[in-house]
Amino acid sequence: MTAPRAWWTRVPDPVIDAMVVAVAVGDVLLSLADAGPVAQSMAALACAALVVRRRFPLPVFLLTLPASLMLDIVFAPFAALFTLAERSRNRRLLVVCAVLFALASAAPWPLYDLTAHDRTWTLVYFFYTLATAAAPVLLGQLVQARRDLARRLVEIEEAREHERLLHSQAVLARERAQLAREMHDVVSHQVSLIAVQAGALQVAATDPDFKEGARTIRSLSVGTLDELRHMVTLLRASGGRATELTPQPTLADLHKLVTTSGIDAELTGELPPEVSTTAQRAVYRTVQEALTNVRKHAPGASATVRLWRADDGAAFGVTVTNTPPTRPSLPLPGSHQGLIGLRERAELLGGTFESGPTADGGYEVALRIPPRTD
Structure with missing residues (x-):
């Protein structure tokens, strides 16, 4: 029995994508007061690219960097960086992307307008932004690890179920083989003795009724032996090898x-x-x-x-x-x-x-x- 899924995992992906784009647009609108046409175009491109971030996480993240350089926005690059961290296993790439985001956010725009005081503040803001960028990266890696763990648990449960099935089949086969051995070594042996004794009585008897009774016993014993051999063969065939019906050790x-x-x-x-x-x-x-x-x-x-x-x-x-x-x-x-x-x-x-x-x-x-x- 599997645990019930959390409610947020049941929300369709298109709905989540629409919400992400809406929040990114709201973040951009707060920074468009003095933005020029180029900055506005880059911001629109960054918001639109978030729609396909699941299929192309790295290109979408790179498309958000110009908007981060020209405008004071964080949500669009954070969403793209989180998606990239959730889907990529290349940690060096994630570190490089976090550094690129920090550079784009900390660098002044235009780039040539940079005084000595601004350079000091830019360096401080770079490290602050870099530390902030670690949050979506770590969160994305955590979601990835959780997904891998859930998949691994499913595989382990399937393997355990398969192992239980094999164990039950092995126990059944072993019991059938043991029953076949017992029938072969004990029951068949005793029925054979009955048949031999009945045959001896049939030969030695002089009374016709007595001879007929001995013949009937011998005939039934022989028929029983045939049935036993057939049953032993079936048990051995379903419980293991159908040969090697060797006597048990003494x-x-x-x-x-x-x-x-x-x-x-x-x-x-x-x-x-x-x-x-x-x-x-x-x-x-x-x-x-x-x-x-x-x-x-x-x-x-x-x-x-x-x-x-x-x-x-x-x-x-x-x-x-x-x-x-x-x-x-x-x-x-x-x-x-x-x-x-x-x-x-x-x-x-x-x-x-x-x-x-x-x-x-x-x-x-x-x-x-x-x-x-x-």
Whole structure:
């Protein structure tokens, strides 16, 4: 939702131009008492030129200088100088224009009528006028900076909206890919077992009704597998690559993960064989995230991955501890969501996840899972 525009920004440009010309004409009329035809012509030209000051700011400003030299006017050159400062990014040009205006305003007319006393007063009036000319220049630059800032804020908001859209699409794709993996690795596997068992029963059965029931179960299982494969393909196509439906990692992959982590890491201990597939994935992901953090944030540190189970069988889990880093770490980008995701994964399993620094300056993460988690 954008903020309401100020009332003066809703005034049409032709109306503003007409008001500027009207004020400039009024300023000129106050100085035409003893003006000659040339001065009057220059004043009329300066006022008329203000109509096109938005398109030709520099020529219009230069056209106001003769009138400023011949008459005691300020509004027309100020309006032209403000428009030039609002639209130009050349600050040297703005300084030169301000000096030209000060010279035109301070110089006497005619130029040859200049005594020693007048020269001193002209110099004083020049610096006074130069300081006055800084006002439209600074105001014009301020309006330009405000306009640039507003444009930049719009661009940032559009970029943030685009980033939010991409993030939501990435989350949706990740969830679909995760669902596809779960269907492929768990549901498809179990339905395959049903089909195999039903086929075995169909072969071994002697009763016709029993054989027909086994055949029906096997036929439905095969059809279900086909539907699952089709759904998995659709999910993968909409959530990422439609290939590489590889099984999720298990405890059997931990040794390879530790040895190929790129750091000095040691794997000790073991877990009970009845650990569920879901719990095995949680243990694997915990070790993977912990070793990744060691590699990113603790260069030169060594790590110990300890698999454990309680003596009374009430829980099992993994603890990853690393020593303090031996050299400074480089600032690497990260989502800062890894540990949060591990904690959420542990909570879904009914377990706990803890992380924090150790007394010797290292870091430790610990996952604890109750038994019979599936």
